[in-house]
Amino acid sequence: MTDPLDWLDDALKDLSDRCLLRQPTVRLGAQQPAHIEWEGQTLVNFGSNDYLGLAADRRVGQAVRETLAGSGWGSGASPLVTGRGQMHARLEDRLAAFEDAEAAVLFPSGFAANVATIPAVVGRGDGVFSDANNHASIIDGCRLSDAAIVVYPHRDLTALRDRLRDGTGFRRRLIVTDTLFSMDGDLAPLAELADLARQHDAMLMVDEAHATGVFGHGGRGVCEAMGIEAGVHIRVGTLSKALGSIGGFVVGQRRLIDWLRNRARAYVYSTAAPEAAAAAACQALQIVQQQPERRLRLLEQADHLRCRLQQQGWSTGRSASQIIPVILGDASRTMELAAQLREQGLLVPGIRPPTVPPGQSLLRISLCHGHTPEHLDRLVDALTPAR
Numbered sequence: 001m002t003d004p005l006d007w008l009d010d011a012l013k014d015l016s017d018r019c020l021l022r023q024p025t026v027r028l029g030a031q032q033p034a035h036i037e038w039e040g041q042t043l044v045n046f047g048s049n050d051y052l053g054l055a056a057d058r059r060v061g062q063a064v065r066e067t068l069a070g071s072g073w074g075s076g077a078s079p080l081v082t083g084r085g086q087m088h089a090r091l092e093d094r095l096a097a098f099e100d101a102e103a104a105v106l107f108p109s110g111f112a113a114n115v116a117t118i119p120a121v122v123g124r125g126d127g128v129f130s131d132a133n134n135h136a137s138i139i140d141g142c143r144l145s146d147a148a149i150v151v152y153p154h155r156d157l158t159a160l161r162d163r164l165r166d167g168t169g170f171r172r173r174l175i176v177t178d179t180l181f182s183m184d185g186d187l188a189p190l191a192e193l194a195d196l197a198r199q200h201d202a203m204l205m206v207d208e209a210h211a212t213g214v215f216g217h218g219g220r221g222v223c224e225a226m227g228i229e230a231g232v233h234i235r236v237g238t239l240s241k242a243l244g245s246i247g248g249f250v251v252g253q254r255r256l257i258d259w260l261r262n263r264a265r266a267y268v269y270s271t272a273a274p275e276a277a278a279a280a281a282c283q284a285l286q287i288v289q290q291q292p293e294r295r296l297r298l299l300e301q302a303d304h305l306r307c308r309l310q311q312q313g314w315s316t317g318r319s320a321s322q323i324i325p326v327i328l329g330d331a332s333r334t335m336e337l338a339a340q341l342r343e344q345g346l347l348v349p350g351i352r353p354p355t356v357p358p359g360q361s362l363l364r365i366s367l368c369h370g371h372t373p374e375h376l377d378r379l380v381d382a383l384t385p386a387r
């Protein structure tokens with residue numbers, strides 16, 4: 001007798017043979033930069049997206065407890081049925097105000113926001129122009145949309161222009177990009193993308209997942225930092241990284257948000273996140289606005305660390321953010337170095353295919369509020385090239 005799932009033995013063995021098998025581990029205690037308990041060791045955590053240190057913030061926890069006391073935990077239905085509570089409505093209003101947009105809509109996650117939004121704005125007969133390094137959720141959103149997918153090489157404006165020129169036959173055009181790329185820590189050329197969108201009558205959609213709360217004078221992201229918010233039609237963000245909670249959102253014109261509430265399937269057909277999660281994000285948003293020093297210090301520390309690593313001869317690619325890759329190429333060498341760092345008390349995730357293309361494996365250093373100069377010294381010392 002064979003079991004129809006027997007093929008999985010070979011498939012898993014193949015991953016394992018190629019050093020690509022991944023397994024989740026269990027973190028003990030709170031998500032924080034220093035002193036993370038991980039596989040029986042206490043480590044300094046360079047593998048978190050909790051950039052502003054808000055995931056375990058006391059004020060955020062207090063907001064959660066207060067909401068829990070009044071509204072309970074589960075939201076019980078999708079937002080259009082009975083799942084949207086007062087705290088969801090308040091967070092949408094606060095997000096729209098924070099982002100200086102007409103309106104905002106919440107999704108269960110950032111992943112869901114992308115997967116739902118793209119098919120809601122383009123379909124058969126349309127073209128979507130997507131950066132080769134875009135996040136998996138953007139890629140999946142494109143695939144689900146039935147639009148023609150035109151992938152342009154990473155940050156390659158000439159290629160994009162040529163493809164837009166070839167794309168005049170599409171009913172609608174959508175250019176979509178991460179603003180801060182999640183593995184390489186580099187930025188999209190947003191001013192040029194906004195120009196191209198204008199010239200070619202295309203919608204521009206950006207994903208600020210790693211930049212919300214970190215970039216820009218007011219903490220709105222890379223679009224704000226680059227002064228091009230007016231040229232962007234659809235702005236996606238997440239509550240789950242610098243804001244330390246869970247959930248995704250889209251901001252833009254009111255008619256866009258009205259449309260998404262009707263046509264974005266992960267909004268219509270998925271249960272709203274708990275109100276307490278929305279309360280946490282509301283509180284985090286307030287801290288982002290009241291404490292700009294958190295993001296300023298983070299980006300200063302990142303500049304400093306990047307310089308020191310480069311001085312030691314490591315390639316950090318085009319990183320210009322709190323995400324700093326140490327590009328090694330080979331997957332097994334990357335995992336070996338990650339293991340060596342772990343022995344020295346430093347948790348730095350090794351990133352390998354399929355998250356990055358073959359031959360472009362890297363250590364992904366993610367700096368957060370709460371990393372001290374001593375933590376950075378330890379990392380730099382541990383990464384002194386052996387030869």
Ligand SMILES: *Cc1c(COP(=O)(O)O)cnc(C)c1O
Pocket residue numbers: 109110111112114135137178182207209210238239240247248
């Ligand atoms: C993490 C990430 C997402 C997904 O957000 P979640 O809230 O974690 O689901 C979407 N886009 C980008 C660019 C991301 O890095």
